[in-house]
Amino acid sequence: xxxxxxxxxxxxxxxxxxxxxxxxxxxxxxxxxxxxxxxxxxxxxxxxxxxxxxxxxxxxxxxxxxxxxxxxxxxxxxxxxxxxxxxxxxxxxxxxxxxxxxxxxxxxxxxxxxxxxxxxxxxxxxxxxxxxxxxxxxxxxxxxxxxxxxxxxxxxxxxxxxxxxxxxxxxxxxxxxxxxxxxxxxxxxxxxxxxxxxxxxxxxxxxxxxxxxxxxxxxxxxxxxxxxxxxxxxxxxxx
Numbered sequence: 001x002x003x004x005x006x007x008x009x010x011x012x013x014x015x016x017x018x019x020x021x022x023x024x025x026x027x028x029x030x031x032x033x034x035x036x037x038x039x040x041x042x043x044x045x046x047x048x049x050x051x052x053x054x055x056x057x058x059x060x061x062x063x064x065x066x067x068x069x070x071x072x073x074x075x076x077x078x079x080x081x082x083x084x085x086x087x088x089x090x091x092x093x094x095x096x097x098x099x100x101x102x103x104x105x106x107x108x109x110x111x112x113x114x115x116x117x118x119x120x121x122x123x124x125x126x127x128x129x130x131x132x133x134x135x136x137x138x139x140x141x142x143x144x145x146x147x148x149x150x151x152x153x154x155x156x157x158x159x160x161x162x163x164x165x166x167x168x169x170x171x172x173x174x175x176x177x178x179x180x181x182x183x184x185x186x187x188x189x190x191x192x193x194x195x196x197x198x199x200x201x202x203x204x205x206x207x208x209x210x211x212x213x214x215x216x217x218x219x220x221x222x223x224x225x226x227x228x229x230x231x232x233x234x235x236x237x238x239x
Contacts, residue, residue: 007052009063015090017073018083020044020064022094023055029096032103032235033060034228035087035124039108039133040141041148043070050105053224059232062091066110068150076151078159084117088124101125101235103176105227107218108188109133109147112165115196118175119168126176126235128227130217132196135160137188169199176234178205178227182212203234 009021021044025031034054036047044063051061064087068076084104092099103126106114111132118127133141139160141147169177177200181193190208197206207226209217217223 006048007056009048009051010055014071015064016086018064018067018087019071020062020087020090021048021051022091023051023061023063024094024096025055025058025060027058030098031058031060031096032101032232033062033088033091033094033097034128034231035084035091035102035104035114036061036063037084037104037106037110037114038063038066038069039106039110040076040138041069042110045070047107047218049219049221050224053221054228057225057228057232059228060091060094060097062087066113066149074150076149077155080113081116081120084113085121085123088117088121092123099123103127103231103235105130107131108214109138112138115165115172115177116163116168118177119171124175126231127172128178128180128231129193129196130180131182131185131188131190131214132165132179132193133188134165134192135163137192166196166199169196170201172200174201174203176203176231178207178230180207180209180217180223180227182209182214182217184210184212184216185214187214203237205230 104114111129
């Protein structure tokens with residue numbers, strides 16, 4: 001039996017040195033939007049499933065290669081947070097996308113950057129963080145050479161030592177936040193997401209999955225749907 005070919009991205013391009021894929025819904029606009037931020041050693045194509053699910057649900061999505069990864073220019077550096085914001089502003093400039101309803105979704109290191117960006121930019125209205133890394137987790141990975149990326153390690157180390165993700169979560173204020181973490185995560189304890197949840201303001205949601213591992217929550221279709229629907233509902237409430 002021949003299976004249908006999955007829908008491809010609407011556009012592939014490069015913006016200010018960042019390679020990206022844009023996924024627009026087939027439904028009528030206006031659409032909310034979401035920026036997908038991958039983790040260390042990953043790339044935009046690894047999260048096409050989430051972007052496709054978002055666009056099929058009426059949400060415009062953009063995936064991109066972080067610097068030091070894939071087809072994007074440069075090295076991973078403290079400027080990575082600005083890159084997340086840069087992509088949010090690009091998505092908001094697309095005809096049909098509601099600039100005031102753009103969120104971010106990040107996993108592992110991408111979760112860290114997504115939360116930092118949501119805390120500091122008015123271009124981002126909410127966040128989904130999946131097994132988000134903290135400073136100590138990233139510093140340990142840098143020290144051990146476990147993060148598979150081109151990076152300015154000295155600049156990243158100094159920058160990470162100056163930040164605390166718990167403070168960033170507090171700075172998000174009333175922006176909607178959903179945290180998802182597998183209880184069996186072998187890299188980042190699920191209790192870290194519990195700690196972030198305690199520091200977050202409403203509206204907030206925490207999902208802790210029994211079992212699993214560090215990457216198991218990223219590609220679960222049911223969780224993707226739950227997170228997208230919850231976030232879209234909360235963003236609609238503050239329009």
